[in-house]
Amino acid sequence: MLLFYDAEVFLADWLFVIVNPITKERHVIINDAKKLASFYEQHKDHIWVGYNSRHYDQYILKGILCGFNPHSISKYIIADKKQGWQYSSLFMKIPLYQFDVMTTLHGLKELEGFMGHDIRETTVSFDINRKLTEKEIEEVVHYCTNDVEETMEIFLHRKEEFDTQMALLKAFELPLKYIGKTKAQLAALILKARKMNRDDEFDLILPDTLKIKKYIHVVDWYQNPINHSYEKSLETVVSGVPHTFAWGGLHGARDKYQDEGILVSVDVNSFYPSIMLEYGFLSRNVEDPNLYQQIYNERLRLKSLKDPMQQPYKIVLNATYGAMKHQYNNLYDPRQANNVCVGGQLLLLDLIEQLEPYWTLIQSNTDGLIGKIQQKEELDTIKTICKEWEERTRMKLDYELFYRIFQKDVNNYIIIKEDGSYKSKGGYVKKLNAIDNDLPIVNEALKKYFINKIPVEDTIYSCKDLMQFQKVVKVSSKYSHALHGNKPLSEKTLRVFASRNSDPGVFKVKGNSRVEKIANTPESCFIVNDNVISRRIPRRLDRDWYVNLAKKRLEDFVG
Known part of the structure; x- marks a missing residue:
């Protein structure tokens, strides 16, 4: 109950x-x-x-x-x-x-x-x-x-979050008193981890299956003790794309890039859990490493049956890596976490090197690549190279084909299939929902432009729902209060709309005197903090502000 x-x-x-x-x-x-x-x-x-x-x-x-x-x-x-x-x-x-x-x-x-x-x-x-x-x-x-x-x-x-938590307790026969624990805490309990103090954080062990030749300088960078600091990173060009190698993941992308054609997305399936198992990089605090293997195998079995009970097993597998970097968790083992992360980056670099002659790399991220081929027949070559890499590294790859991409950078892109379905990342084009719904009209205008080539003006000027234009802002506890022009406000969470009238902007006050404009809000705006569901648009809404913002974001993507 x-x-x-x-x-x-x-x-x-x-x-x-x-x-x-x-x-x-x-x-x-x-x-x-x-x-x-x-x-x-x-x-x-x-x-x-x-x-x-x-x-x-x-x-x-x-x-x-x-x-x-x-x-x-x-x-x-x-x-x-x-x-x-x-x-x-x-x-x-x-x-x-x-x-x-x-x-x-x-x-x-x-x-x-x-x-x-x-x-x-x-x-x-x-x-x-x-x-x-x-x-x-x-x-x-x-x-x-x-x-x-x-x-x-x-x-x-x-509710899915709650159902998953309950499924975790049920699957691993944990008492109800653990309902409030984080997934990382539950992973430590399920794997019976006992915290140990060690002093070997940067004693790296690299996967023994690596076959990197052209980009060996990246391997050397990680092995050089002078770079053993989380503040340091390596900026270098790989396969014609600027890349960053650091201690938290690999990122590389062609900025302000757009293209059409045969785009191939290659993702490593369950990358970090697979590395932990195949290369012995699981936290050394785990009492019996075979338990993690059993959880992995059971997850694969349930997934093949399309059984929803695979979800709690997946959560334990994925939460384990994050817990290995959290000093207050019993799974804390920073050396093994570094082995997983660095090993993952280098295995992916290995794959990039093998594929380089046969496609044009568009982006690399923590567990996958996107590249372009000229003809569909070339996909067989890509899959052959990937198969060799899979057999050698003991990882498993998934493939998807797309036909159009718009990419601001590695953290902001939309990649579209021929049927109009898409994958996206980043605040500008992410998939919104009822509890993540800020400036929805700008988000929709961009996606309709990218997917259907509809001008952003058409989307914004045809909308009749005021809620689609909302910008929700919160004044943090660092500030004493908000202002609408010179008028102090009792609320610290505001729903603002761009105004055609001579309305003032919104500001936040620090201490008694320091006044700052609230970021990403219109110079002139009105506030509606009561219910706006199904409310029609008043004459004073400045649609041009949203059009200009959409065009600016569009320019951020494609220049």
């Missing part, structure tokens, strides 16, 4: 709003520690779901149950920027099946803004140094309830 909850804390008051999504019951508990304790005892076997609750709300709840002042805990977490679990060891003794819906850096109000919802905030300041009035309490309860309801909606958009 799930419960959704949120806490609000002031100097002399606190409250919880808790909602049961099945029965629709809403429980509001205000300044009553006994009532909260009673509710907790009756519902401690439920899963408590919140937004950013892993870092904040659960510790307010546990603190009140322990008899602590919740305002002191809140200040410790927010103002002092400390971890809630550090406040008291007693928190560890209070069981709570806690699941946090927050999986990105976006705040709750930003996601509400993306969905087109009302993002106006309570007018009651959290800095009030007295008890709240009844009217103020009533307003805070209203806004706290709204936050819980919004958390429920975001949960539905991210």
Whole structure:
């Protein structure tokens, strides 16, 4: 059973709003520690779901149950920027099946803004140094309830995240108390890792199957102790394309590039897990390396059956590499992580070198390449070379054919198939959704231009939905407040639209005097922080601003 909850804390008051999504019951508990304790005892076997609750709300709840002042805990977490679990060891003794819906850096109000919802905030300041009035309490309860309801909606958009977490616990027979752990933490538990201290971070071991000749200087760069620093990287040209080799991945691309023809995408299947297994680069903290192999094999078996239960196995396999670089995780083993990353880059460089005479390289990234051939018959040659590489390196490749590419750089591109389907990367052309929906009209205009050659003006001037023009911005905690022109605003999350009228811009204030324009916002704009779903466009919307922005982004892609 799930419960959704949120806490609000002031100097002399606190409250919880808790909602049961099945029965629709809403429980509001205000300044009553006994009532909260009673509710907790009756519902401690439920899963408590919140937004950013892993870092904040659960510790307010546990603190009140322990008899602590919740305002002191809140200040410790927010103002002092400390971890809630550090406040008291007693928190560890209070069981709570806690699941946090927050999986990105976006705040709750930003996601509400993306969905087109009302993002106006309570007018009651959290800095009030007295008890709240009844009217103020009533307003805070209203806004706290709204936050819980919004958390429920975001949960539905991210339900796959929750289902995957539950599947992980089920697949590996883990207790429900681990529901709130990160995937990296669960990977460490599943692999029974025990942390060990070592001092061999840059004692690199390279794959013994490498066959690099032309670009041996890249291999030499990694082996030279003078380059054993995460601050260093190698800039070099490989196969006619500028590349960067560093300690976190390989990147190479032709900037501002567009082309049509027979484009071949070659990706290494399950690259990092395969390297860990084939070359012995799994974290040395794992009790039994065979366990990782068993998980890998089971994932392949379930995938071949198209069984959705393959997903938790995939997560463990992929989370392991990231955990090897995290110093607070029991899988932490930076030498092995470097072996995986550097080995992966050099294996890919090996493939680039073998393919170089037979195609034109367009881009390289961490686990794949895109290149162009002149005739379809040449694909057989590409596959023959790739087959030799697969057999030698013990990796597995996947292929896809595309016919058009627009590429700003390695992190921003769209590659299109003949049927109009596409793959894209980067903020300009990524696939948007209800909770990632900023400047959607500009995104759509670019993609329609790239895919169907529709002028950006046609897309922007034909749209009648105001929400498609929204720009959602958030003023961070580094700033005291936002301004619309000279007018101070109580909200820190704003939904702005370009204006044809003489409306001012939006700014943020640091300290008492430093005023900065909020980045990527129009010089003249109006703010609509209430609901904009299905709202028609007012006359003052400046469509030209969006057209010019789309053209600027288009120029960033193709020059």
